[in-house]
Amino acid sequence: MLTSSSQARRAIPAVDTLLKAPAFGVLIHDFGRPLVLDCLRKLLADQRKRLAGERSAAVPDDDTLAAECRERLSVAARPSLRPVFNLTGTVLHTNLGRALYPAEAVAAASQAMARPVNLEYDIDGAGRGERDSHVEERLLRLTGAEAAVVVNNNAAAVYLTLNTVAGGGREVVVSRGELVEIGGAFRVPEIMASAGCVLREVGTTNRTHPRDFESALGERTAALMKVHASNYEIRGFTAEVPAAELARIAHAGGVPMIEDLGCGMLVDLEDFGLPHEPTPRESIAAGADLVTFSGDKLLGGPQCGIIVGRKDLVARIRKNPMKRALRLDKVRLAALEAVLALYDDPQRLRTRLPTIRLLTRKADEIAAQANRVRSAMQQAVGEGVAVDVAECASQIGSGALPVDTLPSSGLRLSPLNQRGGAVDALADSFRRLPVPVIGRIRDGALWLDFRCLDESQESEFTSQLHELQLPGD
Template identity: 55%
Template structure:
């Protein structure tokens, strides 16, 4: 207890040159709060028998605390996981055109709901509606904050207290235990399951409609983008479901989930259904995401019948689910890129990463191997370039893998704990690097490391070398 009198005062620490510098950078209020918190914690530690730290050490603690509080929580990272559209890492990285549009919209007032031609009030959906109509063949379009919101809004608008017929094999659960049946229930719709998990026929849908035609709101198809059922299966073609729905005067709705606006097969990727294909098959409404295969910002897009879109937009919940100018600015810029399909794979960042040749990725690994070996020198590990398999991610094309390359860091002897230390060290870099530990190795997939980021990554690894 006697040592406590030697603990410096708040004013004395605030006058220290290093802390004065912190005040200049971060403001007196934050630094003063951190000084007081550090002194309180130190006082309790000394009472518990810990030695009293020197003043320089106390100043270091204040600096570390202020730096931690001043560091943004939403930080850029190097995605070395092998999952391109990684939900936990923000899904699709935006192309430069979208970044520039977003910055311009953030910096200045915009004609968000202002019609420049008439001088009157406009509709914020008009920012992207024309592009969406052009790219999908739909009559109308609207935008909300994500695809789950899009599905919820259309169900709440068109199927409240009515039946929605869906194949049992399409009752998907997406991330965070968010399930289609739960969305329907919250939207006020009654789910009617038909068929079996692996096989559903047109007669199953027909029987469900005929059972209660006046209480049925729609037929719905949910694209199972986050899993695949193989083997003895059968699904009803969209054109047949549309024809059945229309014979009974019902809308046919398709939820694509992770939607794309182009045929990915032209770049050697598996084909994924597009909104244009669904509209051409007779769908009255199609919903899909903006931040997955589309390669844009988080958004839920609804396209289809002018009459149905108008009803959806009149729902009071539309205002609660609408997007702001930053999302619309980025989305418009991304949609414009789709007007130039010949260069889309070069300009759309997510598509460029998905189509990146394995040889290019391996060449990057060769360039960076000496840097990584230097950073890990002295640790009981072996580092080598290995062939890897990337995945698309975010519930998109779940069974398909992309040939890739990167590093495998393996412990020497029985020192498996060293991998956790290295993985933690990579997460602690100025720009964290996120890999994965699998089959006794730390794997760093370089597919998503863009060529212009290699220098920054190499510099970041130098920080790992100083703090192994």
């Protein structure tokens, strides 16, 4: 029934009255009285503002108000951290969580969350234990190092290493060409300053020689450092000092050599038909005294930073007061132990470790999957968008092998009407699906690279396409 706006505003039921209505009783059962009360007050305030601007309006009934309230509460209750489909073509996508856990790590992490564990308890000795001991022996076997310690990410590993070895204003000598910036404007020189050491640059951007390091050695020198170049590669007229040579120079000068591998892989990727990535074992064999690397990149485990190397230096790192602030929690330790256990049988990594499985998917297998999905996709987007199966190139991501790509396939979605940001609007529609689909925009089309669409998730992907709401629908 239409009434004047003033009459309509007076006709809106009171909050207490509405809360006693059956429809709101269901809401209180589902969401709790405090949330329903807060949502209802805001909803009624919005209704009064709307009615004030209309000459005549209908007063919403209880069921309509309850339906609106439920919709608002459902949106508010939706988790902020949600699963997505990574169809960007970047396997280790930093913004999308990097490496996926293998089933063994998921089970181990779940058990550590649900039950007490011997995190810092020595069961055999019935006394206090060391949390890193749960993974240290495996790391030593896999890297050839004397000792190991783990922290919450590789940035923390680098920080803790530098702070321990060179804190207090001592110098760390690094090639100018290795002063990298990684995601989030995180720069090696800045972390050095934060760690309390002084950066000593040597060489030039494209060429650094052994003599540059030798001439930089002095009383204030605490370490020589080699940094793996993440996200870029210098080509052409270049020269760098190999790790073995840098270690020789450092040891001749009586200081340790530190190598930050950034990504770090525990086995030779060439065994899986992939380009070579430096391993911690190679660094240790070359003479590095301390090596830092990540757990959630090529290694395929949880976010963590791993430090391996000389026993005396690792012991000093473990005693650093900042180690407690940067230590790893029980859940990630459990997951890391499970992932490291998979490396006992490297030949099975292709099937058991999601990172290796995704990186080694065959192009024809991915193309077949894209062909299977194409018709359902075309039906979902309608005649206004051309859908083609197209070859594309995936990348590893997270600073690993930045210039190497992997042949892949996917769907190229091209709006026939290119005016008014049509491609951006199309991409936005896919991000609004129940499980958001994240692709990439290139050459006036939305590309969905199927390399990371696990075949076990294919039906889940296609079943939600009918909910796609394109602009103008």
